[in-house]
Amino acid sequence: xAVALLAFILFPTRAEAVDxxxxxxxxxxxxxxxxxxxxxxxxxxxxxxxxxxIIREITPKKGATIERFEAYENGKKLDIERKNDxxxxxxxxxxxxxxxxxxxxxxxxxxxxxxxxxxxxxxxxKRNETDYGNMTITVTPPExxxxxLFAGYxxxxxxxxxxxxxxxxxxxxEVAEGTKGDIRVVYEPSLFPAMTAVDSKVxxxxxxxxxxxxxxRAQFAADKKKTxxxxxxxxxxxxxxxxxxxxxxxxxxxxxxREAKAQIASSGFFVPSYDISLPATVVxxxxxxxxxxxSAALLDLVRKGNVRQISDDEFxxxxxxxxxxxxxxxxxxxxxxIGDGERFSLPQLKAYTxxxxxxxxxxKSFAKWGELLFSxxxxxxxxxxxxxxxxxxxxxxxxxxxxxxxxAVYELYMLMTFAIILAVYSLLLAIFYSPRSYAxxxxxxxxxxxxxxxxxxxxxxxxVLSTDDRFRVLIYGxxxxxxxxxxxxxxxxxxxxxxxxxxxxxxxxxxxxxSHVYNPVFLAGSFNQAFSNVSSNAPSSSSSSGGGxxxxxxxxxxxx
Numbered sequence: 001x002a003v004a005l006l007a008f009i010l011f012p013t014r015a016e017a018v019d020x021x022x023x024x025x026x027x028x029x030x031x032x033x034x035x036x037x038x039x040x041x042x043x044x045x046x047x048x049x050x051x052x053x054i055i056r057e058i059t060p061k062k063g064a065t066i067e068r069f070e071a072y073e074n075g076k077k078l079d080i081e082r083k084n085d086x087x088x089x090x091x092x093x094x095x096x097x098x099x100x101x102x103x104x105x106x107x108x109x110x111x112x113x114x115x116x117x118x119x120x121x122x123x124x125x126k127r128n129e130t131d132y133g134n135m136t137i138t139v140t141p142p143e144x145x146x147x148x149l150f151a152g153y154x155x156x157x158x159x160x161x162x163x164x165x166x167x168x169x170x171x172x173x174e175v176a177e178g179t180k181g182d183i184r185v186v187y188e189p190s191l192f193p194a195m196t197a198v199d200s201k202v203x204x205x206x207x208x209x210x211x212x213x214x215x216x217r218a219q220f221a222a223d224k225k226k227t228x229x230x231x232x233x234x235x236x237x238x239x240x241x242x243x244x245x246x247x248x249x250x251x252x253x254x255x256x257x258r259e260a261k262a263q264i265a266s267s268g269f270f271v272p273s274y275d276i277s278l279p280a281t282v283v284x285x286x287x288x289x290x291x292x293x294x295s296a297a298l299l300d301l302v303r304k305g306n307v308r309q310i311s312d313d314e315f316x317x318x319x320x321x322x323x324x325x326x327x328x329x330x331x332x333x334x335x336x337x338i339g340d341g342e343r344f345s346l347p348q349l350k351a352y353t354x355x356x357x358x359x360x361x362x363x364k365s366f367a368k369w370g371e372l373l374f375s376x377x378x379x380x381x382x383x384x385x386x387x388x389x390x391x392x393x394x395x396x397x398x399x400x401x402x403x404x405x406x407x408a409v410y411e412l413y414m415l416m417t418f419a420i421i422l423a424v425y426s427l428l429l430a431i432f433y434s435p436r437s438y439a440x441x442x443x444x445x446x447x448x449x450x451x452x453x454x455x456x457x458x459x460x461x462x463x464v465l466s467t468d469d470r471f472r473v474l475i476y477g478x479x480x481x482x483x484x485x486x487x488x489x490x491x492x493x494x495x496x497x498x499x500x501x502x503x504x505x506x507x508x509x510x511x512x513x514x515s516h517v518y519n520p521v522f523l524a525g526s527f528n529q530a531f532s533n534v535s536s537n538a539p540s541s542s543s544s545s546g547g548g549x550x551x552x553x554x555x556x557x558x559x560x
Contacts, residue, residue, distance in 0.1 A: 023133035034194035173238035198518035260445035281477035289370030296479035313346035326372035382440030393430035
């Protein structure tokens with residue numbers, strides 16, 4: 001936050017949001033006999049918002065200077081404001097296309113040697129923060145030239161062409177922001193009679209540059225071919241390995257499901273009963289501890305007799321010595337952190353989560369409760385072995401990332417795309433691959449049968465269920481947020497009233513012998529609403545990088 005504020009104070013013009021693009025740039029550098037360079041630039045701007053002007057940053061290389069900078073739009077001269085190496089041309093406007101003509105002089109832009117006059121210049125560099133849609137740079141000699149040597153570097157490499165009069169046109173095309181593209185043209189020294197020659201030669205150095213560029217291109221082509229072949233094989237083998245392992249895992253998963261369904265079909269309908277608690281069962285199924293699960297876990301404490309529900313929105317603590325660690329943590333959170341040590345109510349929960357000062361304490365307690373639930377789940381043999389296969393996925397991810405880098409460097413974009421897909425897919429498998437054992441598959445299949453019954457709501461199956469089974473189904477439905485929970489609760493309450501009319505029930509099922517059953521849908525909704533009050537903010541940051549073309553020069557374009 002402090003960094004962003006400081007940036008706003010130091011660079012206020014950049015803080016204003018101007019939506020624009022520069023689809024076309026034409027630069028004409030006309031060399032003079034005395035080494036002065038007259039530059040004329042035409043920048044086409046397409047604005048999608050209001051603006052106050054444009055910015056041209058021109059940082060001269062060492063030993064050179066920029067003079068007489070002027071800007072025009074439709075022949076009208078614009079006011080210029082200079083800020084270090086930035087020239088701000090003021091021209092208010094709104095959405096539309098505008099062509100700006102910039103004129104300036106480069107003094108000492110040409111260096112004369114014994115064998116040639118060298119114009120070596122960076123019209124833009126890494127400092128540029130704007131894409132150029134199409135850029136052309138033309139360098140013109142003082143007179144017709146015959147012995148011309150030229151070179152382009154980085155984005156200008158192999159983009160130059162010699163004209164009949166000795167002019168050199170560098171057709172760069174699209175130039176991405178943050179890239180360099182120095183240009184260099186050497187003419188006969190006789191074309192610059194007003195200049196004094198340096199006691200050395202330049203053409204051997206330029207020819208050496210061109211030869212080196214040619215060697216680098218040849219080496220690049222050879223390495224590209226090699227990368228295409230070897231990288232393609234590695235990519236294919238890695239992808240095949242990932243697919244085969246994934247298919248094997250899927251086949252095993254489906255086999256476990258078939259066997260579990262066959263075993264359940266032979267047993268008939270029943271409510272599963274395991275040593276693992278209901279909340280931990282839901283965590284195993286969902287993979288996370290949700291706020292709905294918290295309301296279900298509270299109801300499970302009511303079922304076990306640790307807590308008594310005395311109204312739709314109020315609970316009383318009966319026995320603090322809960323059996324499981326996560327149950328003790330839940331009691332601590334609800335009855336001591338939020339409640340008064342004896343009772344906990346939904347209005348207290350709402351008031352607590354409305355206070356921003358409680359967010360951190362709530363989040364820590366909730367996270368600890370979730371961790372304890374996962375700890376209980378890990379005590380049971382519900383997951384299959386996964387370390388070996390996940391290691392293979394990690395290796396495949398690293399291979400995909402490495403190949404992506406190599407393919408990007410050698411411009412093998414189709415293979416790069418496949419490598420990215422491999423890396424992302426393998427990473428997701430490495431993170432989320434967690435196969436269930438047959439025991440875990442069977443347990444979830446048994447509960448799935450219960451979920452299907454809750455959806456279909458077959459009244460005939462009520463008679464075979466004990467009161468405890470009915471409550472466990474109700475609690476499970478709250479925990480998984482079953483879509484038919486409201487309908488199930490109505491049938492549940494009706495069956496419980498019928499049961500109460502014919503046989504006595506335990507004290508925790510009904511308060512003071514009252515046959516009223518409190519609505520868990522209301523309870524889950526209240527927990528969900530309270531949880532939505534808790535929010536957090538993530539800070540953001542920004543950074544910038546420097547540039548530097550030949551001789552430390554360069555620049556770029558912008559708007560304000």
